[in-house]
Amino acid sequence: MGSAMSSSEEFKFPKQIFVIFVAVILDRLAFSAFASKAFGFLKGFVEYQETTAGLIISAFTGLCYSFPILGAVVADCWFGKYVAIILFLLIYICGMLIMTLSVVAILGLSSEICYFIGFFLISAGSGTIKPCLITLGGDQFTLPQQKNQVNFFYYAYYFVANLGMGCGFLAASEIVIMNCYNNKYCYSASFGLAAILLTAFFIIFLVARRCLTIIKPETNIMVLWVKCVGHALKEKTKSTTKVDNWLDRSEERYGKKLVYHIKSNFKVLCVFLPLMIYGILDMNINTVWILQASLMNGELGNGNIVEPKKMLIANPVLILIWIPLICLVIYPVCARYNLITTPLQRIGCGGMFVGVAYFISGFISLAIESNVASLPSKGECHLRMFNPLTCSININAPPYVDNVEVVSMGYKFVNVPKVAGINIVDYKITGCEHVISNVSGHDFLLIEEKSISYFITTKGLNRYIDKIKKYSQDAPKIRTLVGNPEERPGSLTYKFQNQILNVQSDDFSLIQVHTGTYFLEKERELTFHRGDIYTVLLFIESGKIKEMRQYEITAQNKLHMFWQIPQYLFFTMGEAMLVPTALEFAYTQSPLSMKTLMTAAFFLIETFGSITVGTIRQIYPFKNQSNELFVFGGLTFLVMFGFMFCARRYKYFDDYQFEESETNTFK
Template sequence: MKYGKTLVNDVKTTLKVLVLFVPLPIFWALYDQQGSGWTFQATRMDGYIGFYTILPDQMQVINPLLILIFIPLFTYLIYPAFAKCNFLKTPLQRMVCGGLLTAASFGISAGVSFALEATEPSLPTEGNCQIRIYNPLDCNAILTAEPYIKNQDIKTMGYTNLDIPNVYGEKVVDFSITGCDGKINYQTGSNLSVIEKETLFYYMLPDSFVRGQDDIERDENGLPKIRTLVNKRVEDFNLTYSDSEKDVLNLPSNDDSLFSINPGSYKVQSFPKELKFYLGGVYTVLVSLDNNNDVQNVEYYEVTQPNSVHILWLIPQYVVITAGEIMFSITGLEFSYSQAPVTMKSVLTAAFLLTTAIGNLIIVIIESAKIFEKQSEDFLLYAGLMVLDMILFGLMAMKYKYINMEQNSDNEELENKSERKESNAIDNPTFKHNDDDA
């Protein structure tokens, strides 16, 4: 025989377990999103707790901490308690339950995403344009741009927010500014653009009416974003944002770009007013310089509200998915090792770990397909896939017969001894065989 009986039996046993591994990658497709989907979710949440601001990526520390707590809790309390009810006694039962808990965690996560989506800034839709006009000058201005803007009052160091309907394509219209005579060298112009589905900002300077593309969406990392508009252009002059300890941001006074900054309280130059920036907020800072280029006034405005749903609302989904991990991942490794023949233990353990890689590939495929636009819908999709996957896994588990490897090893050892005795037997040539036995 080319292969020994023991090896053939080991391969058969291993294949029976490997079949059960087919549904497992879906679990990892959900579990590994703690570092991607859930972290992105945290970037849109408020981490302020009074004396400290929790940053989005810091939430990932919850999972390992809970694992340290849950392992003894499940081993000495939860499993024995359920065993008395004849439930969760076998590894496969625990794995099915762990998978369903993982699906539940994504259901919770979808609920949080629904709450977050309700706080997203409103972008202009088809046929609409959104314009913000800032006045960093020391005069009250009145702006008219027929037919879209009529006698719009803009206070000194103030701004106005306009949602303009019935805009199709791009229109460039004439405008006029009154109330700032002697402060600006233009009272009329023909460069005010209104663009469909765009968010624009304008600000007044003594010699020009400046337009820019506004961005009211929150920072992808969840940090505050600030734009600084100064009442005059000064070459080779920088403005400095500083917190209580050091200078944090140094930028040219004529740079009206958006910058990301850590949340906290800041001052511009030595001006005493504190500017408070919160996670997820988008802010415009107006700075007025005097003739000596010293800061004489600072105002700031909230363009996009900061994150309002607190980051601690993520804790329930972390608790549930960690419980699912204990019941699914740790139990799965234990099951793989206990049901593997001695010669195949490393093979089954490696195959179990391979399901992680396949799960990550599933994430790439689903995210690349962009089946849904909203994250909440993606999370519901993952939860639904996990429920279906666990139904399939449960049906497969019902047909599986557990193997006592210790007993098998004893039987195999007896068989091997018997085979060795037969192979070591010596045929006596002088022994006469009966013709009937020949």
């Protein structure tokens, strides 16, 4: 790999390849500017439920990875790569324009139908262009003389693609917070920017047509491919003649060259089949790892917070770091010791690093799960008892609660066993009788598999049902319990930066707040962390707070998001070794007539990965996130060991003897 950087080949590095690089950057900038805000647009602007918006985004992503096969068929069978890019780029631009105009309600385009049409056209345009653009870049080189330069091109392509993705993500994050057209979020600017970038891509490609090497398909290779395979299968059932390979039965009718090409295609597809495990893991990053980040602490101090989705920026940033290191350091050093020198060895090694990333992620999830809120199981009821008074009390509710003491301004957790269904019993409170007007009753409630909280005031016992999640990924929530609300009728004031939150003194509902430090009545300081539920106990005297206690009901997300960086480091290293090498492998190990189709086949593994992971979750839903991560990590190691074992027997495709007769180029 290192020799590619300072090649002394007879053929110079083609200057027109920079047109491809510019096109890739513009394409990825546009796509990430749209995709990074698509979910927020559906949820915040269109006002879909989170589940519905998630399903639409999943379908959109699946289409983006399915449409490459359509672009490949159009390119390899009919119009060629350049014309296919131009045609589908127009569809891509139309999709972005529809989304932009729909947001600002121009030309009456603001409707759900327009949104769906826009999403579909964008997925079609983005997906179909991708394999055509990559293989058009490969066509600018002369093989086998520029084999090392092709190797460098695919790594450089992946570098600029991630550069575009990262910049687009950051640009969209800044643009979408603007206010325009009376909309809360300026999605029109983000989508409009994407449309402008794609238009620039279109103009550059039209202008650069004369300098690009354009290879036109000679025939509809898919038709010949199907006929040849069909004939071989038909002859296999009829003929008793022994042949080395069942496809050899078609040599007489379709020629050795076509049969040889089809054999190479099947070999490439067989190599790509185990890589479906990478597709599963790659799709999981956008779901499982974001969920994991949402269960972690993203606070940076001074009120700044890292949102879970923003951790995804680590992926393109680390790719930009790894690719130069891999090309300039890791591969040359390994080559000295004859290690990971072939494409399949590099793919296998990359897959191993991806597996390591999932094991690291699994251990992170184990640490998170050890800190989750405790929920009552079958036959149990969890009771939380609060005493916002200045004297201790005892609560007796036989046969379930036996004189439980709750000290002044205190809190007591009780796990009550042997609770079946709904139970209502008598209760009596002792202590503080001189303060409490009602110390007994007949409505002490216990419910199986529920958490119930009780708190005492000067008027007697009160209760509410706790809504506690095992995993909390929300903003913090607070509940204010005042022991003597009659001493302070009206509202209490929580101040956060320049925002004021007013809470009635007798209101004990759960309220969502910002992460950070608040000042209660300008005199008491309280800090609330993401993912936690707090109960604040207050006792008032002469209209002012005399006593205050803050209790953490669910444990805050203590593990910081930056602990995800090691798993991103290993995943991106594996990705940087696997993906560019697999794309180069698809190009160099395929006949000239089907290079785009084989490149598209690699992108299809993302779709199959998405389908597979969904099926696995339906058949065997994982109880814990850590279990899922360990299962997929172990499966990755198993598959990659098998892949590397089989790769030792792979015979690399050599079609250069046919290239001269196949090529029909014009400038």
